[in-house]
Amino acid sequence: MRSVFVFPIGERAETVASLDRHLPQQRDPWTLDGNLYIEIDDEQTGYLFSDWDPDDVAALEAAVGYHPTWAVQIDTSGRIDGTAEIHQLTALLLEHGGVAIDDYSIHPWTLQEIETGAVNEGLRFFDFRAYNELNRGQGRS
Numbered sequence: 691m692r693s694v695f696v697f698p699i700g701e702r703a704e705t706v707a708s709l710d711r712h713l714p715q716q717r718d719p720w721t722l723d724g725n726l727y728i729e730i731d732d733e734q735t736g737y738l739f740s741d742w743d744p745d746d747v748a749a750l751e752a753a754v755g756y757h758p759t760w761a762v763q764i765d766t767s768g769r770i771d772g773t774a775e776i777h778q779l780t781a782l783l784l785e786h787g788g789v790a791i792d793d794y795s796i797h798p799w800t801l802q803e804i805e806t807g808a809v810n811e812g813l814r815f816f817d818f819r820a821y822n823e824l825n826r827g828q829g830r831s
Contacts, residue, residue: 692765697762698784725775
């Protein structure tokens with residue numbers, strides 16, 4: 691599974707309501723076409739940040755201006771590319787602001803950066819192909 695963490699601006703209940711509207715009759719997790727698995731994770735009752743490097747959390751805090759206590763975690767099946775689906779769902783979740791962080795960089799991506807294809811350290815948002823190319827031969831994938 692490949693993961694994206696989305697930190698939308700606003701209340702958790704607003705995000706849950708939005709997911710319920712767009713992905714009706716499901717929850718915990720919500721799914722999109724059986725290929726994306728979406729759930730809310732938090733620090734208090736879940737595992738949010740439990741395996742994050744402190745520098746990554748600090749970069750996130752600097753980007754949003756506070757310490758988020760919850761996020762939308764989107765896991766993508768390895769059976770599909772998933773790029774279009776991830777971009778679509780992330781755009782929905784970030785329409786009022788916030789950032790997303792993928793498995794491939796510690797950069798907190800804004801919706802504008804995602805939509806314009808901005809590059810950070812040689813990668814775009816959810817750019818697993820470029821990540822694999824950059825790390826080929828270094829023992830990482």
